[in-house]
Amino acid sequence: MTSPFGRALCAMITPFTESGTLDLDGAQRLAAHLVAGGCDGLVPSGTTGESPTTTDAEKSALITAVREAVGDRAAIVAGVGTSDTRHTAELAGEAEKAGADGLLVVAPYYSRPPQDAIEAHFREIADVAGLPLMLYDIPARTGVRIEAETLLRLSAHPRITAVKDCSGDFLAAQKVLSRTDLAYYAGCDEHNLALYAVGGAGYVSTVANVVPDRLRAVLDAFDAGDTARAARLQQRATPLIEAMMAAGLPGTVTTKSLLNALSLPAGPVRPPLRAADPDTAADLAALHAELRAA
Numbered sequence: 001m002t003s004p005f006g007r008a009l010c011a012m013i014t015p016f017t018e019s020g021t022l023d024l025d026g027a028q029r030l031a032a033h034l035v036a037g038g039c040d041g042l043v044p045s046g047t048t049g050e051s052p053t054t055t056d057a058e059k060s061a062l063i064t065a066v067r068e069a070v071g072d073r074a075a076i077v078a079g080v081g082t083s084d085t086r087h088t089a090e091l092a093g094e095a096e097k098a099g100a101d102g103l104l105v106v107a108p109y110y111s112r113p114p115q116d117a118i119e120a121h122f123r124e125i126a127d128v129a130g131l132p133l134m135l136y137d138i139p140a141r142t143g144v145r146i147e148a149e150t151l152l153r154l155s156a157h158p159r160i161t162a163v164k165d166c167s168g169d170f171l172a173a174q175k176v177l178s179r180t181d182l183a184y185y186a187g188c189d190e191h192n193l194a195l196y197a198v199g200g201a202g203y204v205s206t207v208a209n210v211v212p213d214r215l216r217a218v219l220d221a222f223d224a225g226d227t228a229r230a231a232r233l234q235q236r237a238t239p240l241i242e243a244m245m246a247a248g249l250p251g252t253v254t255t256k257s258l259l260n261a262l263s264l265p266a267g268p269v270r271p272p273l274r275a276a277d278p279d280t281a282a283d284l285a286a287l288h289a290e291l292r293a294a
Helices: 024-036 055-068 085-098 117-126 147-153 172-180 189-197 212-223 227-245 250-262 276-293
Strands: 006-010 040-042 075-079 102-108 133-137 160-167 183-186 202-203
Touching: 006 212, 024 040, 024 055, 055 075, 055 085, 075 085, 085 102, 085 117, 085 227, 102 117, 117 133, 117 147, 147 172, 160 172, 172 183, 172 189, 183 189, 189 202, 189 212, 189 227, 202 212, 212 227, 212 250, 227 250, 227 276, 250 276
Parallel strands: 006 040, 006 202, 040 075, 075 102, 102 133, 133 160, 160 183, 183 202
Antiparallel strands: none
């Protein structure tokens, strides 16, 4: 499977100062740290990056800063998806100007458009964009699926090249994989190895913010033919993945809790998100330390 943006992508958080302003110096330091840890792609301004509460100008500034920090050592896939087709197209243009290599475009959320409207939305963005698109299927957040048949039709567009899959529907993913050249990236960390094993391109990971090397090692072991080791490494990461992504708090909150504890750039979350409570923060730190010691 071709991986147009690399294999190990991090859904990067957006660092803020303690007063809540954009921390561009922190973003550059974090981006460099993630690339050094094994990430060959970074995805700024996704929902992990608090895109609903950052301005268009902040999004552009963030892409520019990250590009300056990592140069050509990693691909940058900028989150530009909104529930407004026109606004998404505008963000796509600004992301290209700021130095992005690709665009992450989520299905239009809240309004729950039918499949023909979802398809038209993506086609309009792809028609006007100068960069390749990664479509983001996360129905638990958007309220709509990008159905397999829709993806099959969209795959014919030359600028629609990849999918970030948070659908949990492995049959649909394999159906699209078997009939298209779309690169499929796991968007849920618990599926990183499973999707890769059936032909996926890699992952777009929130957990990679805090253990980029541990997640990259899973793919490296699989590529080396040591599938048993790959499985063990994925299993070792499972307790931290569960705590960060499936314990009732958004991944942005748990990630920033850990990064702050590790003295890496993060800062506060923006409302309506709230910081993890002390007990949760302590539990996360213990699980992180346990994985790092393994």
